Amino acid sequence: MNRKEFLQTSLMGAAAVAATTTGAGLLTSCAPKNNTPLRISFQEGTAPGKTLEEKFDYMENLGIVGFEPGGWNLANRVNEFQQALSGRNIKISAICAGFSGFLLAEDPAVKAQFDSTMRDIIAAAGELGSTGVIMVPVFNHQKPCLPHTLETRQYLCEQMYELGEYALKHNTTVILEPLNRREAHYMRQVADAAAIARDSKSAGVKCMGDFWHMSEETSDYAALMAAGSKYLQHVHIASRGTRQMPGENGELDNYVDGFRALKEMNYPYYVSFECGCAGEREVVLPAAVELMRNQWEMA
Ligand code: MG
Numbered sequence: 225m226n227r228k229e230f231l232q233t234s235l236m237g238a239a240a241v242a243a244t245t246t247g248a249g250l251l252t253s254c255a256p257k258n259n260t261p262l263r264i265s266f267q268e269g270t271a272p273g274k275t276l277e278e279k280f281d282y283m284e285n286l287g288i289v290g291f292e293p294g295g296w297n298l299a300n301r302v303n304e305f306q307q308a309l310s311g312r313n314i315k316i317s318a319i320c321a322g323f324s325g326f327l328l329a330e331d332p333a334v335k336a337q338f339d340s341t342m343r344d345i346i347a348a349a350g351e352l353g354s355t356g357v358i359m360v361p362v363f364n365h366q367k368p369c370l371p372h373t374l375e376t377r378q379y380l381c382e383q384m385y386e387l388g389e390y391a392l393k394h395n396t397t398v399i400l401e402p403l404n405r406r407e408a409h410y411m412r413q414v415a416d417a418a419a420i421a422r423d424s425k426s427a428g429v430k431c432m433g434d435f436w437h438m439s440e441e442t443s444d445y446a447a448l449m450a451a452g453s454k455y456l457q458h459v460h461i462a463s464r465g466t467r468q469m470p471g472e473n474g475e476l477d478n479y480v481d482g483f484r485a486l487k488e489m490n491y492p493y494y495v496s497f498e499c500g501c502a503g504e505r506e507v508v509l510p511a512a513v514e515l516m517r518n519q520w521e522m523a
Contacts, residue, residue: 260487262520264513265290265317265496272505276308286513289314290494295322295345295357302351316352317494318399318432318458319345327361327383328376328410330368342398343390350394355493356430356457357391358399363408372410381423388426397430399457404437412440415450422455430457434498435479436467444482453489461516462499469501469512477515483523 266279266288273279283291291314293305298319305316322345325337342359349357361380362369370376387398400417402408411417417431433448433456441447448456459482465473486495495516501508 258487258490260490262483262517263290263317263494264288264516265292265494267292267320267496267498268294270497270499270509272509276304280308280312280314283314284312286510288513290317290496291315292317292320292494292496292498295319295349298322298345298348298352302348305352316349316354317496319349319352319354319357320498321358321360323359326363326366326369327359328369328380329362329366330370342387346387346391346396346398347394350391350396354396356397356399358401358432358458360401360403360408360411362410363403364406377420377423381420381425384420384424384429385426388424388428390428392426392428397428397457400429400431401434401460402431402437402440403434404440407437412437414438414441414447414456418451418455431455432458432460433482434460434462435464435482436460436462436499438482439464444479445485448482448485449489453491456489456491456493458493459486459491459495460498461495462497466502467499469497469499469503469508471512471515472502472508478519479516480519480523483520487520487523 264287266283268279271279271282273282280291291309293301293316309315323338323341325334325341327335327338329335329338342357346357370379384398384400391397400411400420402411402413402417405412411420414431414433421429421431431451433451435444438444438447461470461479462468463470463473464476470477470479497512
């Protein structure tokens with residue numbers, strides 16, 4: 225190839241690149257808007273009201289479509305929840321823990337407590353159509369626990385496999401929740417929980433992100449994307465300075481980056497309130513919902 229031919233080829237290449245870039249730009253600007261809906265869920269203590277009826281009426285008025293009760297005594301509350309939710313546009317989003325004992329207990333009696341209570345909760349969660357049961361393998365204060373070694377991780381994966389398969393039989397899942405280092409050093413990041421779910425080798429083992437604990441992450445977007453649609457089954461939200469209602473910590477309460485990840489993966493599950501409330505609930509709760517919807521729109 226002589227110099228003239230080379231220049232011609234290069235120019236053609238450059239033109240082709242320019243055309244492609246312009247085409248891609250046009251495609252992006254004409255791409256359909258991402259219509260993934262934001263499905264908001266409340267825990268039992270989130271909405272004002274003395275009874276479930278009052279709480280669900282309040283939630284329906286705000287367009288809240290998910291409900292996340294605690295797992296304690298769940299088997300005895302299945303009928304109560306089914307009746308209260310009948311005919312409403314609210315579904316059980318997830319079940320928040322509620323078991324006794326813990327999975328990584330050194331004491332076999334404490335482990336056995338976990339095994340039986342967790343299985344009871346999983347079975348009830350299945351009856352309620354829950355996406356899963358949230359669990360933490362061990363909190364910092366739970367002792368004595370197995371040492372944090374390779375063998376313990378392998379043991380955790382084997383135990384999670386058993387739980388995951390049991391959950392699948394009941395048409396639900398188990399959802400690993402990473403916490404921050406002050407509460408649980410064992411599993412602190414969403415990607416770590418997702419890797420444990422993967423290594424458990426059961427489709428019934430999933431993970432979640434909690435915007436409060438995600439202060440451990442360098443990027444909300446990367447953290448949620450690392451779990452992706454294969455493993456991410458639930459999300460918790462709170463204000464990011466003091467764990468109150470979203471918006472109660474002002475500028476800190478930015479969820480746009482994380483919401484963008486959820487929209488890009490067409491996240492089909494729930495973003496559920498798990499937080500306290502510093503202000504007047506009737507004022508800050510609707511404001512929190514509005515803030516989330518605005519940021520979802522921006523994401
Ligand atoms: Mg949480």
